[in-house]
Amino acid sequence: MSPTPSSESHAPARTRPGRSPLHRMPAGIKLLVLAAAGTGLAFTTSLWVLGGALALTGAGYAIARQPVRRLFGVIRPMIWLLVPIFLVQGFMESWILAVAIVTRIITLVALAQLVTLTTPSDTMIAVITRALTPFRVFGVHPGKVALAISLALRFLPVIGGLAQEVRDAQRARGLGHNPLALALPLLIRTLRMAGDVTDAIEARSGGDDDEDAAPARTPVPVTPRAGSAAASSPAPAPRSS
Amino acid sequence: MKHTVVRTKDIVLIALFAALMAALALFPPITIPALGVPITAQSMGVMLSGAILGAKRGGLSILLFLLLVAIGLPLLSGGRGGLGVFFGPTAGFMFGWVLGAVLIGYLHERAWATIEPFKSFLYCFLGGIVVVYAIGIPWASVNTGVSLVKVAVGSLAFIPGDMLKAGLTALAVVAIRKAFPAMHQPAA
Structure with a gap:
């Protein structure tokens, strides 16, 4: 089961093939790490923790040999939201909080996109189908x-x-x-x-x-x-x- | 629906409407000059799927569409896709689409025999706007740390566009009912 050839208008899956450790890591583990990061970072506004997470994500892009510009396609449409969020938080609360919140959003989006970039979509489909097996009892x-x-x-x-x-x-x-x-x-x-x-x-x-x-x-x-x-x-x- | 089992015809319809959601992203956004907010056709797909396919199939078709986005296909308007979009400030609206389509579907199923444009518009408004915003706004507030009220005020700019989509969907739904009156009966 592989993505069928698509028309001009729909580019195929955005996965970039490679042989890095991140490409070879089981998709289920990558998704678990992502879920853990998503949950964990939601509860912190510490610049140290968030900055560390962003640095680790950046290291992930380096390990997977993914140029960071591949992230811009996802981040760019969010700019019109991120800038007002940054300004509102900065003026209303504090500039440190503003930096923390924008860093958190960018880190999570970047990490999630790294999973997408390093996991072929048929692997992702296989993981989803396997993860659904316990739900058989619900039909x-x-x-x-x-x-x-x-x-x-x-x-x-x-x-x-x-x-x-x-x-x-x-x-x-x-x-x-x-x-x-x-x-x-x-x-x-x-x-x-x-x-x-x-x-x-x-x-x-x-x-x-x-x-x-x-x-x-x-x-x-x-x-x-x-x-x-x-x-x-x-x-x-x-x-x- | 009488049958709880999802039949082949249902799976085909679910997959077709998931693809239709993707196709709607290809229509260029209309910008209302007075508001400056781009109106994309995609969220109209949520209303259409719910109204035409019903609660179960409609909700599943939106879920399937989101699954395709999650596995990395750039199907959201603006060519976005991948797991990244589910961690951004607007992700709550996409989760709201699923429940919105379910409610729109439930209401249309019950009233299918006597559906008329105003009723359909009301249902699309409830599911496609009230439900979607009720999930999208709190998500954006938690995701960004901006207060609920401020996010809600910021979201107001999108309401006129969504009302327009609800109106268009209502007109389309009434025409579809004439062409396919048996739409909400279980596949034979």
């Missing part, structure tokens, strides 16, 4: 979650392409700025696609009444840029194996 079926994830990855470029098509078509009609003229055709085509894809999956996995049946892992027969063709008639299912 959570890890295989179905895995199916949902792989289907969604498959649909991303399809729906993205569909949205683009609808936009182009409505622009040609002079409706490019009418949000309803954009949303409705997109919704209707998406809902129509649901029936065709379901039939295709059930045709190959023999229905879904058996709770323990292995989910269909084969690619769903949806043409990459599904237009009206895919919406009205199911594409022929490619035979796997």
Whole structure:
């Protein structure tokens, strides 16, 4: 199960491959460290602790050989929030607190992003599916979650392409700025696609009444840029194996 | 829903609407000049998923979308993604999306046969604005140390845009009900 090739608009997973100790560390441990840091740092405003955590995170980027600029994509959209937060805290409370709070946010965001950068998304999916196993008693079926994830990855470029098509078509009609003229055709085509894809999956996995049946892992027969063709008639299912 | 088991059709719909959430990030944000706040289409996806898929499937589709963001796909508006976004000041709004979609879905399921634009707008307002802000504002306050009241006042600028999205969703939902009247019945 790997992220399917995506359209121009959706870059694939942002994981940067590498062989560093951080890349090789089990994903579950990385997520536990992240959870511990997130909980622990929430209770401190000590500049020593927060500064130390930021320095350790920076060391992590060095060990994983990740240029810090890869972090800017996440931090930049937050600037318009971080600057007012810094100023409000500085003027209302104290400048030390302002530095501490902004440092905490940047440290946690940077650490979380480091986990993302060093963990391939299929590894992350495997960890999530494994972590869900105990929830079986509550009716959570890890295989179905895995199916949902792989289907969604498959649909991303399809729906993205569909949205683009609808936009182009409505622009040609002079409706490019009418949000309803954009949303409705997109919704209707998406809902129509649901029936065709379901039939295709059930045709190959023999229905879904058996709770323990292995989910269909084969690619769903949806043409990459599904237009009206895919919406009205199911594409022929490619035979796997 | 009568069936508690999530069926194949449900999984497909959940995955499709998670992808739809991602596609909405591609629509360029509209900026209302008087407010200067960019309005992104993405949070409209929350209202649409809840209203069209119902409580369970709608909530799960948003959860699935957040899962895709968490594993590193840059699907949030502005091309953001990765675990980092869940530790920022606005993460509470994203967690609020899940519960918001569940409430919108629950209300729409109950009233599906007689849904009309104003009712749908009201439901989207309750789930997509009241619930989302009720989780997002305290989170931002704790995350940033800024008082609840100040965060709430700062968030007011986004309300007009969200009301507009609730209105658009309501109109879309009524049209969808005409095209797919059986939407809220369990997949046969």
